Amino acid sequence: MADIWSYFLPDEGDIFYLFWAKQMLISVLIVGAAYLVSRFAALLVARVAHRVNQVTKGEWDEPTLARICAPLLALVNTAGLYVAIRRLPLPERLHLVISGILFIVNICLLATCAYRLMDEALKRYGKRLAGEEMSRQLIPLVQKIGSIFLFGTALIITLKHFNYDILSLVTALGVGSLAIGLAAKDTLANMISGFTLMIDLPFRIGDRIQLGSQVGEVIDIGLRSTKIKSLDNSYLIVPNSELCNTLLINQDLPDSRGKGKVVLGVAYGTDVMLAKRVLVDTAKAVPGVLAEPAPEAFFTSFGDSALNLTLLFWTESYTTVFGVTDRVNCAILESFAQNGINIPYPTRTVFFEKDTNHAPQN
Structure with missing residues (x-):
């Protein structure tokens, strides 16, 4: 079975x-x-x-x-x-x-x-x-x-x-990162500053900035440095950490308009209101001067031998300020001559007083 x-x-x-x-x-x-x-x-x-x-x-x-x-x-x-x-x-x-x-x-x-x-x-x-x-x-x-x-x-x-x-791997990575950070602290500072510049955008590529006495156009914004082409065609390489910690002027922001200024003096006795009106009308007639904002003239101070006036005007771009200022100066000379307004030279009057107490006696 x-x-x-x-x-x-x-x-x-x-x-x-x-x-x-x-x-x-x-x-x-x-x-x-x-x-x-x-x-x-x-x-x-x-x-x-x-x-x-x-x-x-x-x-x-x-x-x-x-x-x-x-x-x-x-x-x-x-x-x-x-x-x-x-x-x-x-x-x-x-x-x-x-x-x-x-x-x-x-x-x-x-x-x-x-x-x-x-x-x-x-x-x-x-x-x-x-x-x-x-x-x-x-x-x-x-x-x-x-x-x-x-x-x-x-x-x-x-x-x-x-x-x-x-744990040993993480510890080794931490110690290695600390050593690298201490050895390359300047490079890391520039890289962090580069991130700050890219996020904050104080200037863009193509903007003209003024950094101390240097003025130039931003060519490139890198992680370590920013490259600037100055007005005399020289090439400036500025570490990003300096740009983040330095006062700079962006001439392209909020817009690219440029402001020109002419400072001159007229002779004492001149009709100041006439001189100011001539300055404004002359600036308005010069090509390149913007009608808005309109040119303005101000009586700024009393000089030693002249009444000091200041003419302010705007141009379409900051790159044309020098050329327009040249044309404005030439037009002012012609307009002052037509209106009989004199730009005096500095003069000094010297008075001689005769000393009678020690004069020789005959």
């Missing part, structure tokens, strides 16, 4: 194969389910991308969102494969190797997705926030810093997963 039942009951080898077949079937189903979930997620992403494309008017189009979400969809498949292999009754050492490889792949996919999201955001909003020229300096640096941060984060998570002591 026992022999009959043993015919129907499977032996130990059959039980082992049945168990393996069951586990393999469940693992295959898990992998298939993960694949179906990834395909469904891909369709959902495509539908969402179409809506987002309409809302953002093409800023975030379907290929862009697909590029960002592609690592996430691959992550679903690798996560399913990770779960499927973890439940198989494999040797422990083989389990550790395969699960470790899949964990590293998942971390790399997450870091890739984060990097692509950062890259697309910088491409679309970097120029809008920092400007065309400054983004050329700022965006590559942000990309490099972001890449280093993502790589370091992925490395620390991976080491932590494999039970490595990351």
Whole structure:
């Protein structure tokens, strides 16, 4: 009787194969389910991308969102494969190797997705926030810093997963950063100042600025220094830390109009109101002088030999102030001559008093 039942009951080898077949079937189903979930997620992403494309008017189009979400969809498949292999009754050492490889792949996919999201955001909003020229300096640096941060984060998570002591690594990185910071403190100060200039925008590329006695046009704003072309065509390279801590004048802000000034004196006894009116009318007639704001003349002080007047006028650009001032001076000479207004030379009268007390007697 026992022999009959043993015919129907499977032996130990059959039980082992049945168990393996069951586990393999469940693992295959898990992998298939993960694949179906990834395909469904891909369709959902495509539908969402179409809506987002309409809302953002093409800023975030379907290929862009697909590029960002592609690592996430691959992550679903690798996560399913990770779960499927973890439940198989494999040797422990083989389990550790395969699960470790899949964990590293998942971390790399997450870091890739984060990097692509950062890259697309910088491409679309970097120029809008920092400007065309400054983004050329700022965006590559942000990309490099972001890449280093993502790589370091992925490395620390991976080491932590494999039970490595990351405290010593973090400590070494902190000490190394401190040493580098102390050794390159001036460079770091200039770089931080460069970020400040790019964000605060006290001047732009092409603006004319006055820095102490130097006046020039901003050619380039770098991370370490700013390059300025002076009026005598020399090339100034100024560290950014000095620009952040120095009083400077931006002649292009709030606009590029230039202000001219002519200071002169008229003889005592001259009709001051007539002289002021002649100055204003003469300036208005000179080409290049703006009608608005209108030229103004002021009686500023009493001089030793003249009544001092000041004429103020505006030009379309600060680059034309010298040329317009020349024309205004020539026109003033002609107008004063026509109206009988004299510009006196400095004079001095000396009185000699005869000393009668010590005069020689005959």
